[in-house]
Amino acid sequence: MKGQTWRFVVTGIFIVLGMIGFWNTLQYWTLSAGDKQKMEELKPGSAQELERKAMRLGLDLKGGIHVVLRVEKEKIEQSARGDAVDRAIQVIRNRVDFTGVTEPVIQKQGDDRIIVDLPGYTDAAQAENIIGQTAQLEFKLIESQENANLILKKIDSIVAIANKAKTGETGASRPEEKAESIAKDSSKAGDTTKDVFADFLSEDSSAAEGAILEGETPFTQFLEPFLNRPETNTQWPGYMVAERDRRLLEKMLAMPEVKRVIPDDVQFAWSTRAEIASAQNVYRLYVLKSKVQFLGKNLERINIGKGQFQEHTVDFRLSGQSAASFARLTGANIDKPLAIVIDNKVESAPFINSKIRNEGQITMGGSATIKDAQNLEIVLKAGALPAPVEIIEKNVIGPTLGSDSIRKGLVSSIVGLIAVFLFVGIYYRISGFIADIGLLFNIFFLLAIMAGLGATLTMPGIAGIILTIGISVDSNILIFERIREELHSGKTVRASIDAGYNRALLTIIDSHVTTLITAGALFLFGSGPIKGFAVSLFWGVTISLYTAVVVTKMIFDIRKGYKTLSI
């Protein structure tokens, strides 16, 4: 028959196309870790190359980081808001490129959001640093020790007054009670002192903290433990504060009364990261002159280096106007500390030894690691973001979790396939087996199309494939039940098969349309993983129209004269 041949040719072409589409994926999926290593040894980058050609796996399967940022346009000048998001995307793209992550996705969402997907990258803190940092580099002078002390004293007295006023109201500050509450460290004993600071103490501050706030120096008492100690020796320019006390100080600094006594041209700033002193984590608190002395723009040849004490540094060069103004600044402040401020945090505050003309060095403060230095290098090279960004969603999927999901998906798919296979095969005998062949084709074409179209396979996507296995045999069930009825009514086998296919066709198409509608809607509005579900369900169901109807009919038609039918 002419029609017969035609169907075989088309199916043959589909199979070849499917093979081409699926080939790289199949090759890559069947590689063991050892194979990959061997490939890399023979030809560096070849395994990665193959991975790129294979079906793309979503972050939920591959592991990686998904971040959604909101560009805080409201924090910048009106005139700069127009293209702020696009410029931010450019900067972030540059930064991500420096990290060497392969195939990152960086795209705009809505009018102020940016989606960043970093497949295979799982260092959350690092990613947050690289993506979320504005990286505004400023150089500021430090307030003189006398002035700083004056301000600190004022804060002490303001907080003490506020404290006393409230303690007076509640009338519960007998010394013995106080001592008791400090000693006991149970929340009940601390109640009386705690509610005094209820407006700025978080609910979980210990009672001891609340009690300790009393006295004449509520603020500076937290700086004292580290002052004038030989091993720390950091009275000035940065005061050391134990990590656990930091929040308390921040809250005091945020009190409106306290804000009033800090002069406009002075600001408090914390060190970027903690360091260890007297066997505990400490931060440094700096009292800076607010004025930006030098803005870290136009830096050239940014590179990681080493300082005089073998600490990590990020070195840069300056030229022209920038070099001149940097030279003026440093020349005028020899033997004074200069704070290197990045995003309002003090990286370090080294003393200026001599006039610096065109060669700068950012000393990494605290317990900075080489990674921190690399981060800074990256963000400075890529430049500052045009506006601060806020991370509004962050999803980190560890690689072990991804591989666990793949395993679960694979197990479910195989078990599901076998179960449906056996069920259909047993119930419909040889006809059922023919339906099973159709089902295999369905899965094969589905994977091929997804690989060929560059679709991303996600965990819900695997669910879509498994659902396809269940749903697509429905077409065959409809047909077979119809054939059985036709046989029952006394028709010949041939006539029953033809009638079964013909009569069930409309219902089959019908029944798939509804699924396609759902898949379409989910595709349009779904986010990453859900989109994966929509894609695999859509293609699975569409392909099943061909495989469950055309392919199985083709197999039935191979034999001409049926006397009986195993159904």
Add this chain to the structure above:
Amino acid sequence: MFRIIKETHIDFIGQRKKAFLFSSILVTLGLFAFVMILLDKANMGIDFAGGTMIQGSFEQAINVSQLRNAVNAGGFPEASIQRVDRHDSPNSYIIRVKETVSGGEKAIDKLQRIIAEAFVGNKFTKDSEHTIGPAVGESLKRSARWAILISVLGMIIYIGLRFDFRSGVAATIATFHDVLAVLGIFYLFDKEITLLVVTALLTLAGYSLTDTVVVYDRIRENLRKFRKKGEFVSTVNRSINEVLSRTIMTSITVMTVVVILFLFGGEVLRDFALAMIMGVVIGTYSSIFVASPIVIEWEAHSPRRFK
């Protein structure tokens, strides 16, 4: 021929009163759940409501209540804690809280601190974390609403093209019935409504409509043969019986795969699979006991086909 279902002559239509009662309860529950969702009083997943999820494994086995107590006392009284089956690490847990920030600290950091303090000497390794700000939750809600709206519109248009008015209305009711029933049961058992659950609800809407379509197609076909007065009810009943084995067979295959998904698919897909399982059961029930009886009742009150 191997048959699970032999030729049947069950009087499904005769059972319609009981079915209507049962369905009314389900639908009422579902409508209530729907209103609660609109009022923001339902148990919405962190993808809609915003919040923090952390998944990780302990080195040694732990006492779940100790974990729960520690997390609750640490400032998350409404935390949800779930054990995870993992072949490579037996002591895996998922903790979900509705906060992204707690006491001036990121919830994700605080949770890790609480766990480290509560389980000294038993290292907790984080496998995954997810923090979703409320703004993101809002936009996810918006896209979910759009997806629902578009699918409902699409299906109604399809039904309108495909059926006469009465069958169309009945099919729509049956489909909503199924979705609302599953939603209601989820609400009743305080299950989280997540993006994946919504996805499952939409998928099962499509599935249940398919089931109804198959029955209606057969009714339409049979009505051409039997056009005598008084035969409407018996024709409908006969049609349901005729497609019964198909309905059951398809339900079994789809049920098989979703149960497997439920058992082996892991935490991520469990609620999705659960919603699908319920959807298949209810969808099968409704295509037999709800969709056609509605048409019957309608015909009985205002006869059109057989006057």
